[in-house]
Amino acid sequence: MMKFLFAAAALAATALSAPAFAQEAPKKPQLIVAISVDQFSTVLFNRYRPHFTGGLKRLADGVAFANGYQAHAATETCPGHSTILTGSHPARTGIVANAWYDRKAPREDKDVYCAEDERVPGSTSRAYTVSPYHLKVPAMGDRMKRADPAARIVAVAGKDRSAIMMGGHGPDQRWYWKSNTFVSDLVTTPAPVVAQVNGVVAQALAQPRAPLTPPAFCAGKDKPVTVGTMTVGTGRFAREAGDASAFTRSPELDGATLAMAGALFQQMQLGKGGHTDLLAVSLAATDYVGHGFGTDGMEMCLQIASLDADLAGFFSLLDKSGVDYAVVLTADHGGADAPERAREQGIADAARMAQSISPDAIGTEIGRRLGLSGDVLAGEYHVAAGVPEGRHAEVIALGKQLIAAHPQVEAVYTAAEVAAHPLPTTRPEQWTTLDKFRASFDPERSGDLLVALKRNITTIANPRPGIVATHGTIHDYDRMVPILFWRSGVAPDNRQESAMTVDILPTLASLIGLNVPQGEIDGKCLDIVPGDGTNCQ
Incomplete structure (x- = not known):
């Protein structure tokens, strides 16, 4: 069976024991856990939902909006993440792309990265100073701190832009994967726990990785597909010692990210301070796997199976703490498969731009x-x-x-x-x-x-290693994402009506009594208490 890196969390801090949850959860949770799975489309959710047995099963058995939308046209990482905890479309957040061109920029490099502060001398779109400067609106954590300065806000992500957009302007901790380790642009850092997790990750990276053993339901995905000079579809994430690129484009990255999130949860005692805290987590491996291998091969099947297992380990850690927590999981965008495989599956008009x-x-x-x-x-x-x-x-x-x-x-x-x-x-x-x-x-x-x-035209004209498929179009395979809510004591409910990621903020705000004026956001509260509706009053 597959070996998952989430076990690193157990090495980062002492596990806490607690009594089991009551059947009826208190009205106000002690902790909000907001998870984004980068490029986790509704197509992937529906395809693998019958096979979930771990953390994704728990969430799918909660209040599940399978017809969720990143409704806008700019279906990229930065715009999508900017909607999840702000309640606003990119037109309001100002995050219209991962990067945009500013012909008035007072520097030779006119490209501007969404999560940089180009006012800092020497910052460029590729060697940038990480900052939430371009986010025009407050995120949920910012609003929580305004209402209660003692609230703790933590963001952990596989990409810096994801941590910035979900963490907002003033989190207590913000960590993201960069140059083969987790780093922070904030001054205050919990050095012991971070160093310990980074040490475990470094040890894992230094060792070769044997091929993962697929679960039985992945067998039908084991088919080679030729993309340019490359072959994808049969990979099992074996890698040589020290191959950081292969580590990043594999389930190991999500395991490491969840290990860091779990360690920070324990060290900071989130949810135990007498107020509601926020832990925002963005998992990037599904996106890297989708780009590097496509969305419907053995690689993606293994990635989703790993994600399901790693989330189970993460939730188990939270369960043992005794903290009453509520979870939302969604995605920043969907994704399309490599057109070469799509054509083999009967999508005749699939093509490269x-x-x-x-x-x-x-x-x-x-x-x-x-x-x-x-x-x-x-x-x-x-x-x-x-x-x-x-x-x-x-x-x-x-x-x-x-x-x-x-x-086209x-x-x-x-x-x-x-x-x-x-x-x-x-x-x-x-x-x-x-x-x-x-x-x-x-x-x-x-x-x-x-x-x-047009539909089924991918924007990658010339595929290369690591980039064979993508997203970013106006079509539903890029726009549609699951929106899943879970909390102990809330009955399962499969919701058929559509929802938008901008609806997440007002919904979570309703659970914790956070006032968010409707005129400041684009989303609306979703009733996630079946037959009750009190959370939206």
Whole structure:
């Protein structure tokens, strides 16, 4: 059977014993645990739900909204994480992409990373200073601290941007995986427990990893698929000693992240201070596996089985503490499979984006026709900084014409057209393409042209090791994610109605009596007490 790294949590702190939970949980939990599984689509949830036996089974047997949505068009890590604990779409959070182009930026590098503070001298989009500077709204932890300064807020993640967006502006602890270890950009650090977990992780990384033994339900996924010069679909995560890249693109990363979260939970005694605390955890391995191997091979099957087991270990640790906790689990976005495998499975129109539709290619053609030299388009279809201001309108008009004529394009809008469109108020499954773009539009950060590719077109033109599949489109395989609530004493309930990740904040706020004015957010409280509804009053 598979060996999981979550056992590292037991080495990080002494386990605490406690009596079992009562059948009826108190109205106000002592701890909120908010978990994001990066790229955990509704497709994956439904595909593997019959096989869950551990932590994912516990959550699936809670109040489960399988028809959840990251409703906006910008289905990427940073925008998606920005919605989960703010209650707001990217149009309000300001996080419209993982990175955006700012032609007015007072530095040569005009790309801006979503979780950097470019005001810091020397910060670039690739060698950046980690910061929540660009998040325009408070996250749940920020609101909790305003209401009760004694509340403790902790964020642990496999990516820095995920920790930033879920932890908000002022967490007590913020840790994320970087350069083969967990690091923090905050001054105050609990050195003993962090050093201990990092030491265990380093020891694991220094050893070779034998191939994982798949559970029986993965057998049908063991099929090789040729992607360019690579073969994916049959991997079992064996790795050489010290291979940090293979560690990161495997279930081991989630095990390490949960070990760190468990260790911080124990050291800080979260949930035991007489008020409600928040532990936000983002697990990145599903995303790395999806990008590196696709979403429907042996690799993803092993990843989901591992996630199920590791979450079981994490919840067991929480159970033993005696803390009354409530959990929500969702994802920042979904994901599409590699088009090569999709075609083998009968999706005839699955294809890779043509290089001719890229901003570089379109910009070159615009420059040729309009007599403009240098870069014309940059970033995600932004007019480049070198284009004279008086010619921007020409560039945008011709760009829209050229892009709209491409056979892989479903729709293209100018920034002015999106800005003039009202924010959608209908349920997410009813949203038009323009609605989706409007929900993730910021006039200072979004592109001058917003492009929607047709269904089953992946934005990776040329696959390479680690990047064979992706997300980021307006289509439901990228938008739909599960939203799962669990708390001891709450009856199972499979909910068929749609929900949005922006609904999570007001729902959790209702459980702990946190006042969040409706006018400050986009989401609405979900009734997660079947037959009662008192949590939303």
